[in-house]
Amino acid sequence: MSTTTPTYHALKVDAQKCIGCTHCMTSCPTEAIRIRNGLAVIEQKRCVDCGRCMRECPAKAIYAEQDDLDKIKSFKYRVVLFPSVMIGQFPEKYTEDQIYAALLKIGFTHVYEVEQPIGFLKDSIREYCRKDKTYKPHISTFCPSVVRLIQIRYPSLVDNVIPRKSPQDLGACFALEQMKKLGAKREEIGLFYVTPCIAKMSSVKSPADGEESIVDGIINMNELYNRVRKNISTAEVPDTSDQRENLTRDGILWSLTRGEAKHFGERSMAIDGIHNVIKFLERLENEEVPDLDFLELRACDQSCAGGNLLSGNRFLTAERLEHRAKRYKSSLKFKDHPIQEMAPVLKSKLISEPLKANPAFILDENREKALEKMSKMQRIICFLPGIDCGACGAPNCQALAEDMACQQAKMSDCVFLQQTWQEENKISTSKALNNMEKKWGKDRFKADCNKRGRRNEGF
Amino acid sequence: MELDFSIEGGDFTQAGQASSRVKKVLKQLGVDAKCIKSIVIALYEAEVNVVAHAYKGQIHIQIDKDKIQTLITDEGPGIPDIAMAMTEGFSTASKKVREMGFGAGMGLPNIKKNTDELKIDSVVGQSTTVSMVNYF
Known part of the structure; x- marks a missing residue:
């Protein structure tokens, strides 16, 4: 498994x-x-x-961690591949052309938006959903955090995850094919993916299905945003709209909440925010939900507009994208477009290996030992105060009990327990303080206006 | 290892507490995902049955290395004809309960489908006892 x-x-x-x-x-x-x-x-x-x-x-x-932007210099063709959501971060006074121009100024030679070939992904997902009736509701692979969450915490749902690649994998294939068409050799192309979040960075480096990544470098969107802001101007720049001729309305909206859900199934749902997703997956696993066809689940509030490597306000970002999308055609209008020549190449590359479960909450591989640990946990929890203060270095009393059962923590890690032990003369005051210093660092409890945690804290 | 829960009749917001807790425990024990799913579905159905029909109930769970035994006892109207209640679609749930999305008459058949051993005893006008066993 x-x-x-x-x-x-x-x-x-x-x-x-x-x-x-x-x-x-x-x-x-x-x-x-x-x-x-x-x-x-x-x-x-x-x-x-x-x-x-x-x-x-x-x-x-x-x-x-991220790749150094200077790494692009070693390639003859320097391709930047960014999700449309990046455009949404910029103030509206900067046009798409001006943003593209700034990217070229930074040193890239070719600019691609991830969602250009989204029509192929849409068709492929739709086809899969139509054929498969066994594993409903179908869950999108869009958000890598959600995919990993299912692997480690909801192993019974791995088969519900649609075996299709994510837009950035497709976008990367598309950009490479386009570059080859222009006569570039693979080794001459440096393909750099701009990530809106940590999860996509990790998934591009090590895809969930175990395949190798095809991009040559990953750039944090914050970092690129700063570089673009330094190089952008409102002066007149060359028209680059032909580079966006494949971009569709569906593509621009894809990474926003309901961007996928609205296209699939009779009954679909879109949930954003990881805590909301967890609450729903718990219910889904218990079959406490009606018969749904399609689920779009995303870890960030407002989906990718709220990505953790974006700098703009998530609501303003989403609004600008919605506004931008209105100027683009629906992917349905691309039926006879030259982009369809790419279909045979891209369609096969869209399929991913079925997802494997990777449960991460097992106390012990040996069932008997796991049961022993579980019983131990139950006994330990009786002694803990249930305040969930975190002063032991674990997020709550339950987690501390689990750590103790797995010999990762000691009873004296609980400051309240330790206090009562002092009262009962079971432990000396100096030993108790020593314990706390071990956990939180030496001199942590001395008065010092310059110590770590004093200056940076606050809201 | 043992777990105990009490259920209040009529409190639908609380239905699912025992099954959620049991699910977490079984995951930590490394029980097969499909097996957990069956247990959780059966237990949830049983919880809803108590909430929908009885005044109050108790759940006692015993987990061993190879199986989970669940005993649900309630104080309530009892089941006059157990064989009939095991038929899909048969329901005595009130209109109010049905409007809340419960009481489709799939409860007991669904429990049967998701357990390895199932025993139901009932004294009409007094109580019902459901005993289920699932092997890992």
């Missing part, structure tokens, strides 16, 4: 910046974070790259 190759995760904790607070830990939807020695530690197996922790971190200590 489980995959053996380690999954790449883009999220990293900067030990220099981390102030060892509990914001990331308590916001993580899969309880993947613990505080050890005064620093946040992410359990890779449980992380779904949703980036909630990065949003919540008051010290900006959680970050994503």
